Amino acid sequence: MGPNTINGLPAHVLLVHAVVVLVPLTALLLILAVVWPAARRRIGVVLPVVAFVTLVFVPLTTHSGEWLEHHTPRDPLVRIHTHLGDDLLVWSAGTFLLAAVWWAIHDEHVRERLRRRVPRIDAMTARRALSAVLAVVALGVAAGSVVQVYRIGDSGAKAAWHERADQLTAAADDRTPRNK
Secondary structure (H helix, E strand, O other), rough: OOOOEOOOEHHHHHHHHHHHHHHHHHHHHHHHHHHHHHHHHHHHHHHHHHHHHHHHHHHHHHHHHHHHOOOOOOHHHHHHHHHHHHHHHHHHHHHHHHHHHHHHHOOOHHHHHHHOOOOOOOOOOHHHHHHHHHHHHHHHHHHHHHHHHOOOOOOOOHHHHHHHHHHHHHHEEEEEEOOO
8 A cells, every 4th residue: 555664664663753743733724724714714725635645644654554563573562553543544534524624615716616506595604503513523523633643652652662661761770879
């Protein structure tokens, strides 16, 4: 599906940095677009584009992570990390969908096209009701995606460093002078 190694390194350890930046950035842009109309106008189509790029990077990163998992010794901490990582695709897809719909219902060109095609209803009331529901859902999905990235990162750090951290702690304890 994507690269498994880049310049001799496992691609996962490089691609994960893009996800760690893009998911919170997308969440921040979505929150700004939802709560600040002036920012919404400035952000415009950038929001769904960034959300789409994020959505592309998530499966690339998880695929390369699964490849790495199959090329390392079995570890229950890695399994936890892998399961959490798989869930991020759902959060990113939801963020992209919400970003695209939010942009579409607030973009003047899209609204004008819809106004011509949709039968006359109280469009302003319908748009406000839809905006209110989408805003609440968008805030929840944005927060959830950032929390999920934190959980994945925390579990990945534990999986990668738990043995080494134990060794470093033991070595530091051996060097620490003790009061007698």
